[in-house]
Amino acid sequence: MDRTDAKANGSSDQGFQTLDHHAQVCQIAVATESPQSNRIFGARHAPLRQWNRLTVTSTAPRIAINQLADGQTVAQAFRVADKQIRVNRQGGKYLFLRLADRTGKIVGMMWNVDERVADSFDRADYIHTEGRTQVHNGALQVIVTQLERMDPSEVDPADFEQFDAEQSQRLMARLTEQLGSIEDPQLSRLAQCYLNDGDLMNQLASAAAAVVHHHAFPGGLLRHTVDLMELADFVGKRYESIDRDLLLLGAFLHDLGKMHELSSDGELSYTDRGQMVGHIVIGIQMLGDKIQQIDTPETPFPVDLRYQLEHLIVSHHGEFEYGSPRLPSTMEAVALHHIDNLDAKISSFASVIEQDVSADPHWTNYNPSIGRKLWKK
Structure with missing residues (x-):
């Protein structure tokens, strides 16, 4: 264990947090709810009126987390490594996620979230996630617009097994x-x-x-x-x-x-x-x-x-x-x-x-958790 780990206990997301004022930006999606299960799958619609089940139609091959790039549209399965409902300084709620596959983890953010969204899935569940990647503070993250809990039978375990x-x-x-x-x-x-x-x-x-x-x-x-x-x-x-x-x-x-x-x-x-x-x-x-x-x-x-x-x-x-x-x-x-x-x-x-996504062939983006850029060779 290094000194960074000794300071961290559990859910630290040092270097990956999105500043609260960014949560004022509303990434509104059509919110959806299954009429059979009352599960919520999207960000809160303003005003909240009617919910329709998210239909997964993408047939594109899944992109591993370590292959994602800035500005990329995402519509695929992830495993939920962590989820937290957070409150910004204006009192608005947003969902912080750590999304995982066999190649690593990436932060996911869903703005203006209804608590029922977070209640519709748990840590270690698989979720179909739609959104777009962006770089913040030198790290790639996914701005999530819609999500839906998936049955484990709907995913390929080989995409998520990290144990060698x-x-x-x-x-x-x-x-x-x-x-x-x-x-x-x-x-x-x-x-x-x-x-x-x-x-x-x-x-x-x-x-x-x-x-x-x-x-x-x-x-x-x-x-x-x-x-x-x-x-x-x-x-x-x-x-x-x-x-x-x-x-x-x-x-x-x-x-x-x-x-x-x-x-x-x-x-x-x-x-x-x-x-x-x-x-x-x-x-x-x-x-x-x-x-x-x-x-x-x-x-x-x-x-x-x-x-x-x-x-x-x-x-x-x-x-x-x-x-x-x-x-x-x-x-x-x-x-x-x-x-x-x-x-x-x-x-x-x-x-x-x-995990760096910088276009510079020699230097990483500035990483706030270590206070520097790193030479990539």
């Missing part, structure tokens, strides 16, 4: 290899205790590392963990003052609590436990459970090693203001914080470049 099973298998094999390379006998048997937990490892294979920002996709936590272990292996071998085995196991442990902090059931979101406790505390609890399983009178687990592992987990955010209960105070903790931040930042910045 083959990549997950490769990463899990590499993670197992790295943990198997730990030579310290005490740390090795603790690592093996985690590997022997089939339920935990299966959950790790498909868990996300974040709701937004870096590695925010199913399997993202495993990718982040393995990348961090590769960096830990290099740093631990490069610097004699660092215990390579301790740093490597710390890289494996540091974000495991996210498996219980985040839910990937439908769309990524925070669990109740995640909101109330957070992944750092959860990770400490998970570590305690595993140590208890191997700590016997015949083979006690060293208390000093336990404290050092706990310190790696609680200090990996690096600063109090970013959620660390303690500042890094061991060489391994200092190293873990910096390689964690490095991996998260590179992932986040790469996403900015991949």
